[in-house]
Amino acid sequence: MNDTSLSKAIDSQTHSFGQEIIRSQPFWVTIAAIVLCFVLSLTGTTNGEQVFFTPENFSNIALNFSFIGIIAIGMTAVIITAGIDLSVGSVMGLAGIATGLTLSSGYGVEAGIAAGILTALACGLVNGILISYIGLSPFVVTLGMLSICRSLALVVSNNKMFYEFGPDEDLFLSIGGGTHLGVANSLVVMLVLTIFLGFMLNFTAWGRHLYAIGSNESAATMTGVPVKAVKLSAYLFCSLTAGISAVMIVGWMGSVTNALGMTYELRVIASAVIGGADLMGGVGTAYGALIGSILVELIRNGLLMAGVDPYWQGTFVGLFIIFAVALEKIRSRRSG
């Protein structure tokens, strides 16, 4: 018996592309999303007229999920390192206010966008330094940042709404609210970020190091992985996505208040977790963040279209989170 051919046979049995996919949580979430679409297309009718399965509703879903999904991409990178970022909703609010304030003060669109992005990056830098270099718990640091950013948004905005965006107003609104080849810009950004993170996770040392840190941080340190710098970069990336999402959503809505992004952190974390990111670290994919945020939005939208009282939305999303995590646990136990 040829040894190498035997091991090759075992290898292809256990590591074929199909096998890998079927074992992954995003695969099952994708199935769930397709089934849900099918069910909703049957039930989502008003007076016999299809309301769910329409181009208008689908572009509506795409818009709604993309703002959450953009941040879920950043959140996934953080969760892979066994971290968490609770501050993304507030960072988004503060970044949105910074952009709104800068534009309404008469600065151009570049300055407005830079103000939002840099504000978000500054928050991420503080989070990252406290967590990776000082060694504080991610939960506590980002909980503090959640409170600080929301409060700063109130202070800076003085509880005013910004809706006049200065000399480049049209350009700014078209960035957030416009389309490319019929696809909403925010969705384009979401897809680009998904591909970017997917590439980084699979093909770069940075990606391997994220998984290594989430899997066994002391092992990563001992083998010479630059643990602190990599963790810092994950929090910076997460805040960056919150900043990008803020700029896009303010442009799309045409106004910004200091309540922007309130409780978004919960929907973002829910999306990442449903998409297969493991809060214990070491597991998570870019595609998972995408499909997770689609599924959360489908549940919300479907319930609305089916005429269910919106108060029930949280219950269904919550049940789905628990179901997704339980499913993951059962499957990993069976595979040993």
Added chain:
Amino acid sequence: MSSSSQENQSKPVFLDLRNISKSFGAIEALKGINMQLFAGEVVGLMGDNGAGKSTLIKILSGNYQPTSGEMYFEGHPQQFNRPVDARTHGIEVVYQDLALCDHLTAAHNVFLGREKKRNIGPLKILDNKHMFARAGEIFAMLKSETRPRDKVKQMSGGQRQAVAIARTQLSSPQLVLMDEPTAAISVRQVSEVLGLIKRLQSEGVGVLLISHRMPDIFAVCDRVVVLRRGEKVADKHISQTSQDEVTGLITGAVERA
């Protein structure tokens, strides 16, 4: 100089420790250790808890600096300030907890922190193909059935050891320090790990093996060094001693040998 060292004089001295001491405040963990390691030799380091084994390993791996004494590396005085220094001089460590990441494949664990990359334009991307192939070669050399694409999560204790040992083989080291590699695995896997050590030896790699298990030491080592309360109390060729004598040396029933 002990008789065993004279016997080994045909081999070049790889590492020469001269009067190495290490104190932590008032506690003297090591007291004037003199010891030579020859190229390609497997040496067992034994001693009770607190005898100074781990301290000695940490000095050799660059984690600690000795309080006094000198280290000669291939005849030249050398100081290891960081673990990287030891690594660049051909000394690799297999830590007791193995330092593996469960969610990564065997190959990615082997290359962790030293990933092989290739350039695509301005981008540096992982050369997974090379890493899987090279890890496979090392496992084949170690005669281990570990498969490079398997995740470490699913592996047995012996296979996990193989991954940790394979990691040391990336840079063709001269000396591998192993801290209790057989402490936490089943009896059948112990022989697998001892087999790995023998493979290293046949490749000309020296091993310094810390173990509590007397049979393991006598199965693979050329020489045994016994520490007691920070002092070297024996340094003998394995054929010139017995398990009883070493046990006596460890406990203090035999003063010196």
